[in-house]
Amino acid sequence: MSQQFKMLIGGEWRNSVDNEMFATRNPATQEVIAEVPLGKQEDIDLAVKAARKAFESCEWQEFLPYDRGKLLNKTAEVIRKYKEELAKFESLDTGKPLFQAEGDVEATARYFEYYAGVADKILGETIPISHDVIDYTVREPVGVTAHIVPWNYPLQIMARGTAAAIATGNTVVIKPAEDTPITALRLGAIMEEAGWPKGVFNVVTGYGEAGAALSNHPDVDHITFTGSVQTGSTVMQSAARNIKPVTLELGGKSPNIVFADSDQEDAINAVCTAIIQNAGQSCSAGSRLLIESSIYDSFIEKLKEKMEEITIGYGLNNPDLGPIISERQLTQIERFMKVAKEENARIVTGGARKTIAEYPNGFFFKPTIIDQVAADSTLAQDEIFGPVIVAFRFESEGEAIELANGTDYGLVAGIWTSEIKRAHRLGQKIRAGQIFINNYGVAGGVSMPFGGYKKSGFGREKGLEALNNYTQLKNVAIKL
Ligand code: NAD
Numbered sequence: 001m002s003q004q005f006k007m008l009i010g011g012e013w014r015n016s017v018d019n020e021m022f023a024t025r026n027p028a029t030q031e032v033i034a035e036v037p038l039g040k041q042e043d044i045d046l047a048v049k050a051a052r053k054a055f056e057s058c059e060w061q062e063f064l065p066y067d068r069g070k071l072l073n074k075t076a077e078v079i080r081k082y083k084e085e086l087a088k089f090e091s092l093d094t095g096k097p098l099f100q101a102e103g104d105v106e107a108t109a110r111y112f113e114y115y116a117g118v119a120d121k122i123l124g125e126t127i128p129i130s131h132d133v134i135d136y137t138v139r140e141p142v143g144v145t146a147h148i149v150p151w152n153y154p155l156q157i158m159a160r161g162t163a164a165a166i167a168t169g170n171t172v173v174i175k176p177a178e179d180t181p182i183t184a185l186r187l188g189a190i191m192e193e194a195g196w197p198k199g200v201f202n203v204v205t206g207y208g209e210a211g212a213a214l215s216n217h218p219d220v221d222h223i224t225f226t227g228s229v230q231t232g233s234t235v236m237q238s239a240a241r242n243i244k245p246v247t248l249e250l251g252g253k254s255p256n257i258v259f260a261d262s263d264q265e266d267a268i269n270a271v272c273t274a275i276i277q278n279a280g281q282s283c284s285a286g287s288r289l290l291i292e293s294s295i296y297d298s299f300i301e302k303l304k305e306k307m308e309e310i311t312i313g314y315g316l317n318n319p320d321l322g323p324i325i326s327e328r329q330l331t332q333i334e335r336f337m338k339v340a341k342e343e344n345a346r347i348v349t350g351g352a353r354k355t356i357a358e359y360p361n362g363f364f365f366k367p368t369i370i371d372q373v374a375a376d377s378t379l380a381q382d383e384i385f386g387p388v389i390v391a392f393r394f395e396s397e398g399e400a401i402e403l404a405n406g407t408d409y410g411l412v413a414g415i416w417t418s419e420i421k422r423a424h425r426l427g428q429k430i431r432a433g434q435i436f437i438n439n440y441g442v443a444g445g446v447s448m449p450f451g452g453y454k455k456s457g458f459g460r461e462k463g464l465e466a467l468n469n470y471t472q473l474k475n476v477a478i479k480l
Contacts, residue, residue: 002023002031002032002034002035003033003034004021004034005034005035005037005181005182006037007039007043007185007203008189008192008201008203009047009050009202009203010046010047010049010050010053010198010199010202011192012198014037015037016037016038016040016043016206017040017043018038018042020038021035021036021037022036022205022206022207023035024036024179024180024182026092026095027095027322027323027324027326027362027363028095028315028323028361028362029314029361029362030361030362033092033093033182034181036181037205038206038207039204039205039206039210040206040209041209043206044173044175044204044206044213044214044217045213045217047173047202047203047204048144048173048214048217048220049219050199051144051171051172051173051199051200052143052144052171052219053199055144055170055199057199059197060169060171063169063197064120065119065120065169066119068116068169069116069117069119072112072115072116072119075163075190075191075196076109076110076113076116077194078190079105079109079112079187080105080106080109082186082190083102083105083106083109085186086101086105086108087104089182089183089186090104090105090182090183091316091322092315092316093180093182093183094154094179094180094278095315095322095363096278096315097315097318097320097321098316098318100278100322103444104156107155107156107159108155108156108159111156111163111164112159114163114447115163115164115167116163116167118167118464118467119167119168122167122168124137124138124139124473127475129477132479132480133477133478133479133480134477134480135476135477136475136476137473137474137476138474139471139474140471140474141168141169141471141472142221142222142245142472143170143221144170144171144172144173144219145161145165145170145173145221145223145224145470146172146173146174146175146214146215146217146222146223146224147162147173147174147175147224148175148211148215148224148226148227149161149174149176149177149226150177150226151177151178151179151180151325152281152283152325153278153282154176154177154180154181154183154184155187157226158174158183158187160461160466162174164466164467164469165224166196166200167470168467168470170222170470171199171201171202172200172201172202173202173203173204173214174201174202174203174204175203175204175206175214176205177227178206178207178208179325180325184203184205185205187203188201188202208231211231211235212234215234215238215239216241216242217242220242220244221245222244222245222246222247222469223235223238223244223245223247224246224247224461224469225248225249226283227251228250228251229250229455232248232250232457235248245469247457247458247460247461248457248459249283249450249451249452249456249459250283250456250457251283251411251456252285252287252383252409252410252432252452253288253380253381253407254286254288254409254411254412254432255288255289255290255403255413255430256270256274256286256288256289256290256416256440257290257394257404257413257414257416257426258271258289258291258292258416259292259400259416259417259419260292260294261417262416262417262438263416264295264299264302266438267416268299268302268303268306269306270416270439270440271289271303271389272306272307272367273440274286274414274440275287275367275387275388275389276307276310276320279322279324279386279387280387281329281385281386283411283456284411284434284441286389286412286414286440287388287389288389288392288403288404288407289390290392290393290394291391291393292394293395300348300369300371300391303369303389304348307349307350307368307369308367310367312354312356312366312367313359313364314356314358314359321367321387323359323362323365324363324364324365325363326363327363329363329385329386330363330365332384333365333384333386334353336378336379336382336384336388337368339377339379340370340373340379343373343377343379345371345372346370346371346372347369348369348371348391349367349369350365350367350369350388351366351368352365352366353366354366365386365387367387368387368388368389369388369389369391370388370389370390371391371392371393373392375392375403375406376406380392380407381407383409397422397425401426401429405431408454408455409454409455410431410432410433410452410454410455411433411434411451411453411456412432412433412434412435412436412441413432413434414436414439414440415435415436415437415438416437416438417437418438423437423438431453431454432453432456433449433450434450446463447463447464448462449462449463449465449466450463
């Protein structure tokens with residue numbers, strides 16, 4: 001028997017207006033894990049109204065920044081209290097290995113703690129004008145913020161936006177992805193237990209229709225969207241109609257650039273993790289590998305060996321690699337394999353579904369390396385969003401930079417070299433929002449500003465930089 005959930009609007013746990021539900025399934029078995037309300041336009045409208053009412057209430061307007069900080073810390077405490085349950089739901093819903101889901105839960109708690117610390121440190125400035133004018137700025141909340149969340153890191157992506165929005169005094173409406181709605185609803189219950197006023201945190205589950213209703217809503221003051229370029233563009237057009245600001249985080253085709261003078265063992269381990277983590281379904285996945293020609297063959301050979309040792313299986317059994325999120329996503333990866341064959345690319349390893357006798361309905365895909373691909377081909381340019389690396393050979397630093405910058409994306413890049421001057425040169429020349437030198441994704445990134453260049457999006461989440469998304473600046477001039 002699967003569990004049934006309600007959604008959280010204005011502090012009430014409720015069904016959708018028309019009482020429809022939809023099922024969320026385990027991608028390793030296709031079994032139904034839970035049924036959740038199918039929210040639509042009317043439900044979104046109720047949630048936005050509830051968030052507006054909460055925002056304008058005396059209780060919220062008089063809530064001190066220090067008290068928001070205390071409650072954000074309390075939220076982190078309650079998240080940790082339920083860490084096993086949350087990690088289990090996240091692993092079942094996304095398919096990811098339990099240890100990765102546990103890491104996601106800890107990062108979620110860390111976002112609440114990080115923004116707890118800054119809630120009472122959102123400062124303005126005084127501006128010297130003249131001896132009889134006092135001029136100062138204040139950062140005020142924008143009001144009601146909308147958070148449209150994808151299925152790859154449901155908890156983390158929801159937490160990084162909403163913790164920053166609430167720390168700065170906004171109220172929020174969340175639309176989790178239809179493939180992974182459970183932990184957003186559990187976080188709603190956690191917010192309640194932590195003691196937030198009703199209506200500060202609202203969750204409407206549903207499909208893209210609900211996301212569209214939220215991004216089109218005239219009473220939303222800011223939209224944070226993470227997902228595909230195509231949907232991001234639609235969200236931006238809706239926001240433009242209502243003159244609303246947006247923060248877009250839209251994925252990437254991020255390179256790991258390996259020079260012959262690097263520590264190759266470190267590089268191989270990181271290159272492998274950068275594509276295996278979350279089954280390659282990460283916006284920041286290291287999905288392109290650029291290797292200096294003199295070490296190309298040996299590097300690929302060692303990477304192949306490593307990828308072939310990867311264990312694949314059911315998330316709760318803690319394999320290295322879990323299933324792909326859905327049949328739709330798996331089919332999309334297979335389409336890229338067809339292109340590889342048509343274009344006579346070399347599939348060094350993998351390239352096909354993996355069948356596991358115990359989980360015959362699971363969406364498993366083998367870790368894959370493809371090379372001998374033209375730099376302007378679909379495989380080199382498009383986000384595959386699976387455990388698939390496309391590898392290239394380069395002869396010179398200039399060629400490495402050209403290849404690295406040669407896509408429409410610009411989210412992350414990894415540079416592997418022991419030459420400090422070269423590391424800096426590449427760090428400057430690569431057009432991406434985050435550069436990792438001799439690591440890929442060190443320190444988890446809660447406090448590091450994160451976001452894209454080019455079609456990877458704009459605006460920054462995480463770190464102090466995210467506070468700018470959720471505040472607007474007011475200037476006050478006093479004539480003495
Ligand atoms: P998507 O962009 O369609 O969905 C993301 C979220 O947007 C979901 O909550 C969805 O319900 C909602 N949505 C769908 N249509 C909408 C609309 N018209 N208006 C407003 N919201 C809408 O992403 P997807 O289909 O789940 O994944 C497709 C691709 O997106 C992936 O292959 C990958 O390339 C990319 N992606 C990127 C990230 C990232 O972190 N940048 C995360 C997940 C997926």
